[in-house]
Amino acid sequence: MLRGTIMTIVAVLVSATAAYADPIEGTWRTPRGENTSIVSCGSGFCISVKTGKFKGKHIGQMNASGGGKYSGEITDPEDDKTYSGNAHLSGGTLRMQGCVLGVFCKSQIWHRI
Numbered sequence: 001m002l003r004g005t006i007m008t009i010v011a012v013l014v015s016a017t018a019a020y021a022d023p024i025e026g027t028w029r030t031p032r033g034e035n036t037s038i039v040s041c042g043s044g045f046c047i048s049v050k051t052g053k054f055k056g057k058h059i060g061q062m063n064a065s066g067g068g069k070y071s072g073e074i075t076d077p078e079d080d081k082t083y084s085g086n087a088h089l090s091g092g093t094l095r096m097q098g099c100v101l102g103v104f105c106k107s108q109i110w111h112r113i
Contacts, residue, residue: 022064026113046060070089095109
């Protein structure tokens with residue numbers, strides 16, 4: 001009986017944790033066809049490449065700004081340059097943007113997998 005009670009408590013805790021996960025967390029596909037992973041880390045979210053040429057590479061960190069918006073840094077794995085970044089979540093799409101001096105920006109649309 002004690003084992004059943006413990007298992008029930010564990011199941012409730014696991015489901016509660018999943019219910020409070022931020023919507024940005026998950027697996028996303030980039031325009032190049034690579035899969036990326038966004039996970040909670042510290043006080044923000046870490047972004048890593050999961051497939052392709054840059055598999056395993058950490059490419060950014062974002063913090064929630066509210067209203068589906070995030071800000072932080074994003075690294076282009078192709079040239080290993082880091083830019084001021086932001087992201088905007090809308091349903092199953094994530095608009096990622098990296099900027100130099102806040103003026104010269106490039107954007108990509110990532111899709112949730």
